[in-house]
Amino acid sequence: MRFLEHDEADDPILSMVNLIDLFLVVIGILLIVIVQNPLNPFSQDKVVVIENPGEADMRMLVKDGQELKRYESSGEIGEGQGTKAGVTYRLADGRMVYVPEGEPGQER
Numbered sequence: 001m002r003f004l005e006h007d008e009a010d011d012p013i014l015s016m017v018n019l020i021d022l023f024l025v026v027i028g029i030l031l032i033v034i035v036q037n038p039l040n041p042f043s044q045d046k047v048v049v050i051e052n053p054g055e056a057d058m059r060m061l062v063k064d065g066q067e068l069k070r071y072e073s074s075g076e077i078g079e080g081q082g083t084k085a086g087v088t089y090r091l092a093d094g095r096m097v098y099v100p101e102g103e104p105g106q107e108r
Helices: 012-035
Strands: 046-051 059-064 067-072 086-090 096-100
Touching: none
Parallel strands: none
Antiparallel strands: 046 059, 059 067, 086 096
8 A cells, every 4th residue: 555655745746836836926926016116107197108209100109097099190291380480599508599580670
């Protein structure tokens, strides 16, 4: 009756089960760390995420509270309505100076 005297400490399956349990605990801890990360963009109320900035296929994801909006670039240059309001000059020291334009004959 040697089967009854078999020691469970020699069973290699038990060590595999213990490794699987250990990996499950590590995965659980990593998921908790990821969710509580302050840099997680979806943990704040207002977030803007820009993918491929400046490229023709640029996408923008805007989260405002529970509302999620996705904007995609068409690659075309936009036009708008308006008039030229003035001229901006960069000085030698790096400062910017804005000079408003008025109608001819108006004083500045």
